[in-house]
Amino acid sequence: MSKKLRVLAGAAVAVLVVAALAIGAPSAGPSAGSTESAQTLAGARALIATGERLDTIPKAVWQQLLTPEQYEVLWRGATERPFTGALHDNKQVGTYLTAGCRLPVFHSRDKYDSGTGWPSFRDVLEPGNIVLKPDWAWGMRRTEVLSKCGEHLGHVFEDGPPPTGLRYCLNSAALVFVPEDASNPPPGNPSKAAPASP
Numbered sequence: 001m002s003k004k005l006r007v008l009a010g011a012a013v014a015v016l017v018v019a020a021l022a023i024g025a026p027s028a029g030p031s032a033g034s035t036e037s038a039q040t041l042a043g044a045r046a047l048i049a050t051g052e053r054l055d056t057i058p059k060a061v062w063q064q065l066l067t068p069e070q071y072e073v074l075w076r077g078a079t080e081r082p083f084t085g086a087l088h089d090n091k092q093v094g095t096y097l098t099a100g101c102r103l104p105v106f107h108s109r110d111k112y113d114s115g116t117g118w119p120s121f122r123d124v125l126e127p128g129n130i131v132l133k134p135d136w137a138w139g140m141r142r143t144e145v146l147s148k149c150g151e152h153l154g155h156v157f158e159d160g161p162p163p164t165g166l167r168y169c170l171n172s173a174a175l176v177f178v179p180e181d182a183s184n185p186p187p188g189n190p191s192k193a194a195p196a197s198p
Contacts, residue, residue, distance in 0.1 A: 040058075040061055041061060041064060041065065044057045044061045044062075044065060045065075048100075048101060048102050049102075051101070051102070051103065054101045054149035055149055055150065059075055062074070062075055062100060065100065066099065066100055067173075069173045070099045070100065070173050070174070072173075073152060073171045073173040073174050074098075074099060074100050074151040074152055074153075074173075074174055075100075075150075075151070075152070076152075077137075077144075077152045078152075078171075079154075079171060080118075080171045080172060080173050081117075082116060082117025082118060083117040084117075084172075085117075085118060085119065085171060085172025085173065086172045087119045087172035087175055087177055088117065088118060088119055088172055090108075090111075090119070090177055091108075092108065092177065092179050092180075093108050093109075093179065093180045094107070094108050094177055094178050094179040094180040095107050095108075095125065095177075095178045095180065096108075096111075096119075096121075096125075096175045096176070096177055096178075097175065097176045097177075097178060098129075098147040098149070098151050098153065098174065098175065098176070099151070099173065099174055099175055099176050100147075100149070100151050101147055101148075101149040101151060102176070103126070103129040103147050103148065103149065104125055104126050104129060105124060105125055105126060105129050105130055105147065105153070105175075106121045106123075106124060106125050106168065106170075106175075107125045108180075110122050110123040110124075110125070112160075112161060114160070114167055114169065116167075116169055118154065118169045118170060118171065118172070119169075119170050119171075119172055119175065120160070120167050120168060120169050120170070121167075121168040121170070122160045122161050122163075122164045122166055122167065122168070123164050123166065123168075124168065128148065129147060129148050130145060130146070130147065130148065130153075131145075131146040131147070131148055132144070132145060132146075132156065133146055135155065142155045142157075143155060143156050143157075145168055145170065151174060152171075152174065153168075153170050153171065153174040153175070154168065154169050154170035154171050154174065155168075155169050156168045156169070157169060
């Protein structure tokens with residue numbers, strides 16, 4: 001191999017190593033408490049903060065970032081028991097983000113009590129942050145609600161209130177609630193913003 005090819009090959013390997021570290025690729029060998037593992041967690045947190053390249057975060061890192069229940073719901077499609085979720089009875093004004101990727105997905109103005117035991121919403125705050133997928137599990141046809149980064153949030157049904165007729169039935173463990181502050185209006189479509197207080 002010529003000297004020029006060896007230099008190019010070496011540079012390509014260096015670029016691949018740097019790219020792998022930047023996206024938080026799991027390393028072989030170090031323990032969870034090591035510096036390399038911390039860099040992976042720090043890298044994942046940085047990606048979450050920017051909302052970019054979230055699909056590059058490995059499942060092993062998600063397991064470290066989330067509670068066991070959040071991980072089971074978001075990445076294994078589990079469902080929490082009805083009437084047990086922390087956000088089921090939440091009546092505060094604010095925005096619901098996905099628990100892992102921190103994407104804004106629902107707002108309290110669209111939340112209602114469906115009587116099912118799970119947080120229910122009639123509409124989505126940021127449609128671009130939601131993906132709907134056919135789900136034939138349990139021998140029935142349903143529509144799964146996922147975040148754009150792949151997190152399982154719950155299901156949507158066509159038995160909700162007007163004006164949409166939809167019921168987004170979600171797991172509390174899949175969401176994080178951020179109370180609204182008057183100086184920090186909710187993200188999303190301004191036409192759907194909550195009315196101002198008189």
